[in-house]
Amino acid sequence: xxxxxxxxxxxxxSKASLAAMALMTAALLVAPHVGVYxxxxxxxxxxxxxxxxxxxxxxxxxxxxxxHAMFLGSAGYVCAHxxxxxxxxxxxxxxxxxxxxxxxxxxxxxLAIRRQGIYFAMITLAxxxxxxxxxxxxxxxxxxxxxxxxxxxxxxxxxxLSHGLAMYYTVIVIFVAAWLFIYRVVYSPFGQxxxxxxxxxxxxxxxxxxxxxxxxxxxxxxxxxxxxxxxTKAIVFQLASLTDVDWPMSGEVVLMVLLGGMGTTFGPVVxxxxxxxxxxxxxxxxxxxxxxxGPEWVPVITGAIFVICVLAFRRGVVGxxxxxxxxxxx
Amino acid sequence: MxxxxxxxxxxxxNGAFYAMLSLGLAxxxxxxxxxxxxxxxxxxxxxxxxxxxxxxxxxxxxxSLLIVPIVxxxxxxxxxxxxxxxxxxLDHLYGLLLTxxxxxxxxxxFTNIFGSSGQPYRLPDVFSGGYNLGFMxxxxxxxxxxxxxxxxxxxVWYVIERTxxxxxxxxxxxxxxxxxxxxxxxxRMVTLTYGFGVALAALAGVMAAPIYQVAPQxxxxxxxxxxxxxxxxxxxxxxxxxxxxxxxxxxxxxxxxFYPEASSTVIFVVMVIVLxxxxxxxxGRER
Numbered sequence: 001x002x003x004x005x006x007x008x009x010x011x012x013x014s015k016a017s018l019a020a021m022a023l024m025t026a027a028l029l030v031a032p033h034v035g036v037y038x039x040x041x042x043x044x045x046x047x048x049x050x051x052x053x054x055x056x057x058x059x060x061x062x063x064x065x066x067x068h069a070m071f072l073g074s075a076g077y078v079c080a081h082x083x084x085x086x087x088x089x090x091x092x093x094x095x096x097x098x099x100x101x102x103x104x105x106x107x108x109x110x111l112a113i114r115r116q117g118i119y120f121a122m123i124t125l126a127x128x129x130x131x132x133x134x135x136x137x138x139x140x141x142x143x144x145x146x147x148x149x150x151x152x153x154x155x156x157x158x159x160x161l162s163h164g165l166a167m168y169y170t171v172i173v174i175f176v177a178a179w180l181f182i183y184r185v186v187y188s189p190f191g192q193x194x195x196x197x198x199x200x201x202x203x204x205x206x207x208x209x210x211x212x213x214x215x216x217x218x219x220x221x222x223x224x225x226x227x228x229x230x231x232t233k234a235i236v237f238q239l240a241s242l243t244d245v246d247w248p249m250s251g252e253v254v255l256m257v258l259l260g261g262m263g264t265t266f267g268p269v270v271x272x273x274x275x276x277x278x279x280x281x282x283x284x285x286x287x288x289x290x291x292x293x294g295p296e297w298v299p300v301i302t303g304a305i306f307v308i309c310v311l312a313f314r315r316g317v318v319g320x321x322x323x324x325x326x327x328x329x330x
Numbered sequence: 331m332x333x334x335x336x337x338x339x340x341x342x343x344n345g346a347f348y349a350m351l352s353l354g355l356a357x358x359x360x361x362x363x364x365x366x367x368x369x370x371x372x373x374x375x376x377x378x379x380x381x382x383x384x385x386x387x388x389x390x391x392x393x394s395l396l397i398v399p400i401v402x403x404x405x406x407x408x409x410x411x412x413x414x415x416x417x418x419x420l421d422h423l424y425g426l427l428l429t430x431x432x433x434x435x436x437x438x439x440f441t442n443i444f445g446s447s448g449q450p451y452r453l454p455d456v457f458s459g460g461y462n463l464g465f466m467x468x469x470x471x472x473x474x475x476x477x478x479x480x481x482x483x484x485x486v487w488y489v490i491e492r493t494x495x496x497x498x499x500x501x502x503x504x505x506x507x508x509x510x511x512x513x514x515x516x517x518r519m520v521t522l523t524y525g526f527g528v529a530l531a532a533l534a535g536v537m538a539a540p541i542y543q544v545a546p547q548x549x550x551x552x553x554x555x556x557x558x559x560x561x562x563x564x565x566x567x568x569x570x571x572x573x574x575x576x577x578x579x580x581x582x583x584x585x586x587x588f589y590p591e592a593s594s595t596v597i598f599v600v601m602v603i604v605l606x607x608x609x610x611x612x613x614g615r616e617r
Contacts, residue, residue, distance in 0.1 A: 130598035300438035306431025
């Protein structure tokens, strides 16, 4: 996808996003002690990780997947199942979920990168729908009920995650580690080649890069990290349900990245926090000008944000901020 | 045997809708290079418009067939002029995202007004009853839907492949700038093409109303299958889109009879197989 000129790719930009991340981590560490609801933050962090994973593919690889919910949801199911039914320890369950979504990434990526652009989006959407129907029918997912009351367990056998803050700090560690990993990938030679392929694929190929291989690796990494997000989410909420594999979820993650800023390392985090925040505000209902908007309006508002972003706000929040500073420096 | 033919008929009916919807998608994609994600929502709008005309104004099915496509098509023209027209210079994927957002809005608003459960559309008396063919019972309305969709599909194919207007359209698909240089008003053609594609979706919606329940989710459920149909057929050819639509409907129907567990996924499995052996689709060309 044509990113609007992205100054983030400069060294200044990358330092700025590292600084933003450091600030955010500090804020996250103190947040529960100043009255911010940890469950909200954990939810936002899981989605932020999901969005960052997605951005690796869209923002740097230029590949729009419309089926990323399949990785989030499947990893959630696997993690919940092995933790609850097989009694695996928490860290092993999360790894199992991540491993399954990685394997799915290999297969789906192999199929999807055979076509480009719009076809790529439609293929990923169709395969995700297939996974959704599988999740509806397979007995171990418990259909509409989902896998409920998944035990949080003991992390490494010593840290009791059923204690609220222990879980919260674990999620922070997972999120920050994954974000740093993505950051490292983006600014590695691999990430640079990936961007080169996105900008001009024939040219990258003529320089001797095997474009398909780079795209496939990006797809697998993205699927794996989306799976990590899904597995973590299943442990945090002790639930794996159909919502996480259904197509609206695939659309939502696209919006998080678009809203926060495609092709920026910090943008997806911002986008995820805005959307999760919006949803939690609407859950209790908001009254604007005498009209009460409840959770049933979430899809409509999400759709409206989509339309506005595409028509007038294509750089996203972080992209606009970066562009503002880039203009001032000149 | 009865059950087999029954499933075949259902497959043929579903196929008729797949064909009409993928036809509209292919026509729009050909000229605008946009995958119209709102297509399912516009199909749903068609069904709801027809339902509301009957329930609120007492306007029957026959008039709906005429009025609804025009009204919803005009809505499509407005969407194209006010929103899509701003995106042609950008990556095609923005069109997909915009139409996805619009689909969410339309679906959400209708869900909030009408609830997510379906409303039945009362069939006009002309269509009650059916024919006993000996090996199966054929309800009149189902026969009408299959026949009518065949006529529509053939009509669209004829206009695009065999008339002068269609030749402009095909030429603009290949090279819009050149066609414009010859004095054809391409932007207007683009607008009308989008309106036409939308009208086709709405018409399919009117025809679907008496068969399926009129529900806000009806479009979302079918559009993803139609995307798979489009990937399988490839968007290079109009005839290919029609043929693939009908064929996959029938395949789905047969699966429902022989192995019902796989009936909701069979089309996606076919898609995967086609992607492995013919990545450009059965009738497609790489573009």
